[in-house]
Structures are given as structure tokens and as C-alpha cells.
Amino acid sequence: MSSSKIITVVIALAIGIAFGLVYGWVIEPVEYTDVTPDVLRADYRADYVLMTAEAYQTDFDADAAARRIAQLGSQPPAEIVSSALTYANLNGFTQDEIHALQTLLTAMQTYQPEDNLNP
Amino acid sequence: MNQLTRNSVLQFTLALLIGFGLGLAYSWLLSPVTYVDAHxxxxxxxxxxxxxxxxxxxxxxxxxxxxxxxxxxxxxxxxxxxxxxxxxxxxxxxxxxxxxxxxxxxxxxxxxxGYVGEPFTPTPFPTFNTPNAQFTSASTETETQPEISEEATFTPAAPTVFFEQTPLIPLAQETLTPRPTFTPTAGPGDPFALVSQETICDPGMSKVMQFMLLDSRHDQIAGAEIVVTWNQGEDRFFTGLKPELGNGYADFTMEADTVYNIRVVTGGAFVPDVRAPVCTDPNGVNFPGGILLTFQQP
Known part of the structure; x- marks a missing residue:
């Protein structure tokens, strides 16, 4: 095989790969149907934390709140609530909502899982 | 097209397809799109x-x-x-x-x-009053619910029962025990009242006690707790657990010849002496029918 043929084949291969990547990433990407809450969009994550905060204002169950927030990722609950609070401050959440998030943040900053309390 | 050109086109096409396959495998399997902003x-x-x-x-x-x-x-x-x-x-x-x-x-x-309803709150148990000795017991259902007390009076010689129950002995001897006078205790919400009691003579619904709980607007109420007691036990269940039959629906399977007392915890309605009715099929054979109890808030 002459060098010009080899170059032609390599070019064809490169074009094919490029088409394959464009098709697989852009035109027909893998569709996810069973995602976990940790990949929720920032506004949905903030709303999820806000719902937890609203519930916490009624039941004061820090354990349940921590379990709910833990669904959003492996970071400490206080960190997740802090991110949501930052988002809330930047996106026009009401004072009541921000207050609820602050209350939850305080609770999560002082929260100790039962396992840690009773090793 | 000569042989040389045909081979070149074939090689180009083949290389293109192989490249496409490799690109697809990489984008779908090795490094698929990562979701970071999921709905x-x-x-x-x-x-x-x-x-x-x-x-x-x-x-x-x-x-x-x-x-x-x-x-x-x-x-x-x-x-x-x-x-x-x-x-x-x-x-x-x-x-x-x-x-x-x-x-x-x-x-x-x-x-x-379509509107915010009243939260379901257990109401105190009904009170029974007779001139005889008084028996009071109290229990707490959960730490989040108010304390619920039961009060009943009864003749000392009679069996110690809270609600009237089907006796283990023949019914005729039940007359020895005076029936308590039922006085409903006002609850925090509007109490449910029994508005209809229908006999269902459908062999498919034999011995089925059905409940339908409605609010004052005739909307069905889910989550209302119902307690059924009889001489050998008690069962508790809630409306709305069979949503395909309605949010205010609940049912219970009766035994023939057993007397049941019904209490709607949410609202305090109490219905004594409920039993499976006797129905007759087209062949003249008796069978225990079903019953539909409809409760409604005023």
C-alpha cells in the first residue's frame, strides 16, 4: 500500500471517528432515565433543600433533614445547605425562604449523627 | 472506474465506517454524556x-x-x-x-x-355514661398526637369491655349487660356522621364492610382512621389505601354472625351493632351480604 493510500485511509478513519463522536455526544447522546438527585440542576437542588428546610421548621427533625439532604451528594449536609443558601440569595428567594434555609444550615452545622454520638 | 480507483473508494469507505464505529463506541460506552443538570x-x-x-x-x-x-x-x-x-x-x-x-x-x-383541607387530627374517644361504677383508661397513640383517653362505665358483673362486642356466649345472655349510653365528645374538627347504611346483596361483595368518608362538600377524605372492634379483636385501617376505588374508600371483611362496632377516629363518629346482613340469591339461598357505610362531615 502506497503512502498516499495510507494517508487516505487515516483521513477517512479520522473523519469517521469525528462523525461517530458528534453523533454519540450531540445528535443521539446516551439518554439517562434513572438519575440520582446529586445530578439535579442547581435550581432543583436549591428547591429540594428549601423543601427540606420548610419541613424542618415544623418537625425539627435534624436526623430526617440530614438524611434527605444526603440524597444530594456526598458532601456534608451543611455544605449542601450552604450552597443552596448562596443560590437563594442570588436568585431572589423570599426572606421567609432564606430564613428557613438559614435555620436548616444552623441545624446541619451542629448536627451529629446518632452513630457518632453513640459509637 | 478502473480497479485501482474502486479499491481506493472501498478502502476509504471502510476506514470511514470503522472510524464512525470507534467514535460511537467512545461516545456511548467509554465516555458518554454526563448529566449534571438533570430534571x-x-x-x-x-x-x-x-x-x-x-x-x-x-x-x-x-x-x-x-x-x-x-x-x-x-x-x-x-x-x-x-x-x-x-x-x-x-x-x-x-x-x-x-x-x-x-x-x-x-x-x-x-x-x-382543590383547597387546603384541615389536617387529620385524632379526636378523643367517645364517652359512655351509666349510673354504675366508672372505668377510665388512657393511652397515647404517638408522641406527635394529643393524648387520647377512653372512658366507659359498665356493670361490675359484666365482662370488662370497652365497646359493646359480640359475646362469646349466645346473644340472648347479652341482655344482662346494660348497653352504655353513647355521648360523642366534640373534636377539634367537624365530626363525621353516618349518613347512610346500605345493604349490598352482591355475592361478590359478601361480608365486605365498605366505608366512604366525605367532607361537607361531598369530596372524599383520604387518611381518615377507622377502628373496627368485635368480640375477638380490633382492626385499624385508613381510607384512601385503595385509590382506584376512591380516596375516601376503605373496606373490611366481616365474619358472619359477628357484631362490629365502628369508630371513625378522625371526627369521632361511632356506629355500634353492625353485622353482615342476610341476603337471598335468586335460588332462594341465604348468604351474608355486604354493607356500605357512608360518613360525612356536616
Missing amino acids: PALLRADFKDQYRIIIAASYAANKDLPRAQARLNLLGDVDPVSELSAQAQRMLATGETFEKARPLAQLATDLQQ
């Missing part, structure tokens, strides 16, 4: 359940029905009310307490009604 509708079923629980818990706190509705819509359920009811049913079936399922049932009911 709640894409959540896995168990996470959707968790999401609904949090929506319901939040609704229980803020009573913002439009917002709860909007949040539920994010999950992409075809019928959010049915999903809520079904989830409450699944939770109870897996042994969760009703306290945990209650917000879901309440939200389902309010969504169906």
Missing part, C-alpha cells in the same frame, strides 16, 4: 418517591397548594394524586407508620379537593 422527571423511581415525601412534608409545613402542585408536576407523573395515594399505600404495606404516610395522603386529598 426531576428523570429521577429513579425510589428517588421520585423520596421527592414526593419531601414535597408533602414541605406542604404540611407551608400549606402552599399551588406550589406543591407545581413541584409535583416536575416529576412528570401522569396522575400526581394517584401517585401520592399509591405511594402512601406502599409505605403502609411495607410497615411504615401512618404518621409518615399521612402528609402524602393529606396532599393527595387537598389536590383532589
